[in-house]
Amino acid sequence: MRNSIQRAIELLFETAPFSRKNEEQKEELLSLAYRKFEDGLEDGTNPAKAAGEMLIHSGTLQDICSYLKVEACKQIQEPDKIKKESAFLKTLKRLRITIYLFSFLVSSIISSVLGCFFDFSIKGLLFSVVIWTALGILLCFALKRKKQITEDNNFFDSEFNNKCRKIAEKKYDLYTKKLTNAVFGICSVTFILVFSVLLSVTAYKSSLADVLSTVSFYLSAIQLSVYLFLKNYFCRKLFADFFCKAKTKMYLHELWRIGAYSVAYYSFFLVFLLLFRNRMENSFLVALAAVAVYFIIAAFYNVTLRHNFVHKNIVVNVKKIVCFILIMACLLTYNVMKLDLYLLQPYISRVAEVEHSPNEILYNEDTGIYTIVAKEDSFKILQLTDIHLGGSILSISEDMKALHACYQLISETSPDLVVVTGDLVFPLGIMSFSFNNSAPVMQFANFMRNTGIPWAFTYGNHDTEELATLNRTEVDILMKSLSYKSSKSLLYPYVQPDIYGRSNQMIEIRAEDGSLMQALFLIDSNDYIASGSINEYDYIHDDQVEWYKRTVTGLSEREGHTVSSMIFTHIPLREYKEANDLYEQGSSDVIYYYGILGEKMIDKICCSKYKSKLFETVLELGSTKAIFCGHDHYNNQSVEYKGVRLTYGYSIDYLAMPGIDKHTEQRGATLITIQKDGSFDITPYKLIDLE
Numbered sequence: 001m002r003n004s005i006q007r008a009i010e011l012l013f014e015t016a017p018f019s020r021k022n023e024e025q026k027e028e029l030l031s032l033a034y035r036k037f038e039d040g041l042e043d044g045t046n047p048a049k050a051a052g053e054m055l056i057h058s059g060t061l062q063d064i065c066s067y068l069k070v071e072a073c074k075q076i077q078e079p080d081k082i083k084k085e086s087a088f089l090k091t092l093k094r095l096r097i098t099i100y101l102f103s104f105l106v107s108s109i110i111s112s113v114l115g116c117f118f119d120f121s122i123k124g125l126l127f128s129v130v131i132w133t134a135l136g137i138l139l140c141f142a143l144k145r146k147k148q149i150t151e152d153n154n155f156f157d158s159e160f161n162n163k164c165r166k167i168a169e170k171k172y173d174l175y176t177k178k179l180t181n182a183v184f185g186i187c188s189v190t191f192i193l194v195f196s197v198l199l200s201v202t203a204y205k206s207s208l209a210d211v212l213s214t215v216s217f218y219l220s221a222i223q224l225s226v227y228l229f230l231k232n233y234f235c236r237k238l239f240a241d242f243f244c245k246a247k248t249k250m251y252l253h254e255l256w257r258i259g260a261y262s263v264a265y266y267s268f269f270l271v272f273l274l275l276f277r278n279r280m281e282n283s284f285l286v287a288l289a290a291v292a293v294y295f296i297i298a299a300f301y302n303v304t305l306r307h308n309f310v311h312k313n314i315v316v317n318v319k320k321i322v323c324f325i326l327i328m329a330c331l332l333t334y335n336v337m338k339l340d341l342y343l344l345q346p347y348i349s350r351v352a353e354v355e356h357s358p359n360e361i362l363y364n365e366d367t368g369i370y371t372i373v374a375k376e377d378s379f380k381i382l383q384l385t386d387i388h389l390g391g392s393i394l395s396i397s398e399d400m401k402a403l404h405a406c407y408q409l410i411s412e413t414s415p416d417l418v419v420v421t422g423d424l425v426f427p428l429g430i431m432s433f434s435f436n437n438s439a440p441v442m443q444f445a446n447f448m449r450n451t452g453i454p455w456a457f458t459y460g461n462h463d464t465e466e467l468a469t470l471n472r473t474e475v476d477i478l479m480k481s482l483s484y485k486s487s488k489s490l491l492y493p494y495v496q497p498d499i500y501g502r503s504n505q506m507i508e509i510r511a512e513d514g515s516l517m518q519a520l521f522l523i524d525s526n527d528y529i530a531s532g533s534i535n536e537y538d539y540i541h542d543d544q545v546e547w548y549k550r551t552v553t554g555l556s557e558r559e560g561h562t563v564s565s566m567i568f569t570h571i572p573l574r575e576y577k578e579a580n581d582l583y584e585q586g587s588s589d590v591i592y593y594y595g596i597l598g599e600k601m602i603d604k605i606c607c608s609k610y611k612s613k614l615f616e617t618v619l620e621l622g623s624t625k626a627i628f629c630g631h632d633h634y635n636n637q638s639v640e641y642k643g644v645r646l647t648y649g650y651s652i653d654y655l656a657m658p659g660i661d662k663h664t665e666q667r668g669a670t671l672i673t674i675q676k677d678g679s680f681d682i683t684p685y686k687l688i689d690l691e
Helices: 002-013 020-042 047-056 061-068 085-118 122-152 163-202 208-217 219-240 245-275 283-304 318-337 345-349 396-413 439-451 472-481 542-559 574-584 614-621
Strands: 360-363 370-373 378-384 417-421 455-458 505-510 516-522 565-568 590-594 624-629 638-641 644-648 668-675 680-686
Touching: 002 020, 002 047, 002 061, 020 047, 020 061, 085 122, 085 163, 085 219, 163 219, 163 245, 163 283, 245 283, 345 396, 345 439, 378 396, 378 516, 396 439, 396 668, 396 680, 417 624, 439 472, 455 516, 516 542, 516 668, 542 614, 574 590, 574 638, 574 644, 614 624, 614 644, 624 668, 624 680
Parallel strands: 370 505, 378 417, 417 455, 516 565, 565 624, 624 644
Antiparallel strands: 360 370, 378 668, 505 516, 590 638, 638 644, 668 680
16 A cells, blocks of 8 residues: 555656655655555554545645645746756766765775885885875865866756656666675675684784784775775765655665674674684685675575665666676686696596516706616607697597597507607697696696606696696696606606706716716797797797706716717797708708698797707707707608707697697607617607507
């Protein structure tokens, strides 16, 4: 019945101009109508009859005013006195901008004051005073501007087109809802902040400096919470000034109730968590769970009780819903793409050991150099490159094929050492649907440990991508944890030279009589130029070349002759392109052995545009007679240029390039057989020939 009375009176004002005066009279009439209706009920009148009597006298504004014994205000002025909708919206926009500016300035001042308090210094204080002065001037300007806009446009005392009523109601509802949610947010941020401080003091015995550091960590969240509260409070007030004061008063009381209930809720959990903190493995996760439950309660409140303070409680906004779903889907997808998924483990657990020579492996703790003592007169190295393990649900099929291909090639060749020349994993997200580079690395390490073949690794451009879960330092730590001391398999150096790159190392291959058969240099070709464009590849830097030169020179002096050595890297040197250009021109300076250049996606040879001094130094020293690389998945050419064998390794990749899983000719490995005198043979192995 009350709803019918309310609707009848609202209909009388729908065609009237929108003004604070008319809205105040509507509030007054509604209040009197409800009171008369309730008086009738107290006198024993039937509810339907009491409401019907009211509705009968609601034909016109004069009728209802006469019935309720109040004086009707003049609803409609002359048409030229009524302001248009555009004027209402224009003034509204200017007022909202000043409110946004005011809220930002106040929240910034609060954040700045707290920041100065938590990180106090005379210099910082002086700088903060300057900032506060500037913010204070802007704040005064914002307040003056708001007052000027209101007065110049006579905003709250003007009469606007009746369409403005719906606009004002809609905005009133919007900011009422936002303000309610801002209160929920402030309560939650305060709880997490207080809990973090108390936990650091009681559980971790933190000093005052540590406590202040903890609080300063939440400064951004505090500033954002204050900004949202002020912005929504004053924007709501802007529209509430047009509407009934009674409802505004009721709503403010409701906010106090929400605050009181929130304090009680969070106080309970605060006491509970502090009392039982020593019995919980991770009390902070429990605190986050309490916040999650709180937001579920807040959502229930929004659906049920909030309608008492707005015109329309739930408004279906398809665009917002779609945007929210897309954002949540992106966040969920991103987090799923970062998960450690050990989907290949069942296959890896079944991998059998491959028969190979039981060579002795020594490690020098001071130099970080591994020495492999060959039991036979020859030593076999299998180069695998660009394996590109994805590590996701969507890449499991390709990952399985990649590991199976590796196992076939290892079983066929029975090498003494496997060298992976980069791009072991592919945490790029696009083709692999994963940013995870930890689980695939660990799974491949388990795979190689089960084969029983020692292996070494040099980085590629994809192993530590920008969005990968582990950065360069973290991958280095992971590789050390998987290295020889724990696995008896991976020959990753615990001690590395202090030069550019993620890992640069030298491995000695010696005969049983102690003579050096070959020195293997694994040199990081690095990934991308930091300030460069997309796919602008880095190069082997000068300090890396100097390290190579020092190591070769020192080793040659100790051995009494120029030692034989090989270099393994990922991205080809520019000399690969130089040699191929000469070969295609028919030059006799290049000797062709086998293979093709089948790369077409970006360039035939994807090398850095920056020239490295490595090849010049190789020619100068006369030690290195072979360089092996990967990177270009369809390239497997091997040529000799200026006395140095430049060889592309056959790739494994089933994942990183569109359609590559369907191609077969480029997939395989490269077997390098080293003799006791340092001579070597290079034999390509195509996977298709083994199947």
